[in-house]
Amino acid sequence: MSSSKEQALQIVLDQLDVLSKLEWDPDTLVKAIDIALSVPAPAGNPTTIAAQSQSYGTRAQLAFAAGIDLTKMSASDLPASWRGQAAESALNALGALLNQIGMVKYAYQQGHDALDVWSRKLREAQRQDTHGRNQLNQARNATDGLKRQTQQHTYRPNIRAANMASTMALAKEGCRDLIAAVRTAEGGANYANSRFRTVSQLPRASQLVGPGIDRLTATTLVYSNLRILSSAAIAQASQQYARMSDADRKRFGDLVAGAQSPEEAAYLWDALGSGHTLDEISEFDKVIHPFGNDPQWLAKHLRPQLSSGTAKDGADSTGYLTYGGAAWAPGSVYPIYSQGAYGDCVAAATTMAMLNGDPVKMLGVTTGRGPAGYGGAAVDDDSAAAVQARLQSLYLDNHRAGQAADGRAVPDPQVGVGPVGNAAQLASLLSPITGSEYRLTNMETESGRRAALPEIQSAVAAGKPAPITLDGTVQAVSSTGDHHRPEVTDTAISHQVIVVGATDDRLQIYNPWGYTQWISTADFVKGNFGAIVATHGGTQANALHPREAFVPG
Known part of the structure; x- marks a missing residue:
């Protein structure tokens, strides 16, 4: 969504485009220029921001040095001083402290990088703004000459027309520079804000x-x-x-x-x-x-480790989630964690997100034991086939619950759930482990996706997955008896995936077809979810486009 500053400047530029095609008088141009000049310049001191960036960089280096010292202690001094359980407990504590220091270093480094980008972007934005204002002021001053030329009837019209054209071009260029300055400054500020929102979720020990x-x-x-x-x-x-x-x-x-x-x-x-x-x-x-x-x-x-898989490459099982090193159970057409042949993507995606945050229920899936032991396979059978069978049973149970919330009297595993059932799945499966209610957010426009991005990044960093509904088509290819002319059928679908991981410029998305996929935040904002494509049980999904997201509060 463009800011109010950019919108105001764009209106002026649009007016100038219209004026340039008509007979216009200098006073009209002056009014438009004054409106553009009234838009505030990018605020802030790049030097001050850069100094804070350098301070964070220094702290990151100090944290790194502290980690080196602790590593030396855990490798030499401590084992020589303590024995038995005391030594083991101390080594565990030191290992945790090393991880914590590593997180501190990472956080300060992120702060350094974020402010460094912001300071450079702001400096460039202020340069663009100054250049644009100079051009606008030059154009404004030139209108005095145009007024005199208008009053001098003997002045050659072709020269006056050329002067009017150059003055208008100067005003337009100045306006474009001001728009570029706004975009540059806000881009840098948004980048820094996004990084700090994510980093703010890193301190954990103080929360316990x-x-x-x-x-x-x-x-x-x-x-x-x-x-x-x-x-x-x-x-x-x-x-x-x-x-x-x-x-x-x-x-x-x-x-x-x-x-x-x-x-x-x-x-x-x-x-x-x-x-x-x-x-x-x-x-x-x-x-x-x-x-x-x-x-x-x-x-x-x-733990199914949804956010640790590698990116799917479309050629083999790379990127498909594995259990015990296997992506497929013996003889299965579908990957272990896939929703399989049913239309229960909402239940499958939401269930996997739940299992990723609930070890008790995950134990019930992998062994059939514990207070949440699930059926579908013999108790204590933790083979890939048994896990897949229990998962399918659980997916369908949750799918039926979602359809019941929709008011469907007779469950149908081939039919998806509606918005009421979707909300019910989130409330019953994810809200208890995230402590958050989920808010429906429109994702059909670029402005909507840009606004939702920092919220999704922050939520995911805190361990709160964010479901996204995609619309598109599935292409099925079947034989007609003539291998030169196979039958191709396109069917419209809605499909739900879940954002489970985030880095500075990428999001990791779990697809209930059994794999994770990274996409860039730039592609996310543009709505380019073409990477979320796979061959699934004999069908090929075409490019899918986001419709809505469920953002945890």
Whole structure:
């Protein structure tokens, strides 16, 4: 969405374009120029901003140096000083501190880069603005000569016409420079704002608060494994912990204290943040505790890692989510996490986003055990085929619930859900783990997508996925008996995907066809979702375009 400054200047430029095709008098041009000159110049001091950028860069270097010192300590001094459980606990704490310092360095570096870009953009914008104002003032001064030429009837008309044309061209060019200055300044400011909104979600240990939680404990829990506890999970867990009775707090504390690793302890806090009761968390821990010192087992069974997949390349399984190293279960037509042959993309996408933030329910999918054990396969069968079977059962259960919310009396797995069912899925599956309500946002226009982008980036950085509805067509190719003339059928579809990851200039999108895909923020704003294309069970999706997004508050 263009700013009010840009809109005002564009109106003036449009008026000048119209005037240049007509007989115009100098006074009319002066009025238009005065309106353009009344638009404020880009405010701010690039030198001051650059100095703050340099300050952040210095702090990033200091954090890096502190990390080097801690690394040396953990590698030499500490093992020589302590033994046994005390040494192991200290090493875990040091490892977490190293991760935290790495995050501090990253945050300051992001601040440095953001302000550096802003200062350079602002300096360039002010140069453009000054140049444009000089041109407008020159054009304004030239109107005095045009007035005199109008009064001198003997003045040659061709010379006056040429002077009028050059004056108008000068005014137009000045107006264009002012528009460019506004765009440059606002582009730099928006870039910095977006970076700082994302970085603001990085400090996590300070969010884990409650009676009996000291800073080192919080740091160890949060930073031992950066993939476990999101900012949203920490905030939710802290609220749940604060509401516990003293007896329940002690009971939960005993579970955490008995964990075999910081990862196991973090998953217990994650379960608390997902809204589970203490009894459910205890049952959950009985299943995972024997594997508490096995980070690979925990990661495989408790987190689908939606935001860590590589980009799909369309040629093989690269980018498709894997389970135990496999993207497809033996004999399956569809990838393990895919929605399969059904029209339940909303349920499949939302369910996977839920599982990515709820280790208790993910355990129920991978093993059939725990308080959220799901059917569809034998209990304790954690094979790829069993996981896929449980997922399909869960997708369809949630899909039927969405259709029921829509008022559909007879569920149909081939038919999608409507807006009411979609909202119901978000309220029941995602809001409990994110602590946020979801707001429908129109994404059909570039201005709508540009406005939604920083909100989506900030939400995703906090661990709150953002669903997007896409419209497009699916192309099915079938044989007609003549291999030279296959039958091609195009069918209009709506398809839901979910933004699950973000970097400075890219968004990672999970497609319930079983893979993740990166797109640039520039393509996002332009509505170019052509990368979200795949062959899916014999059909080929054509370019898909965004219609709406559900943005967490």
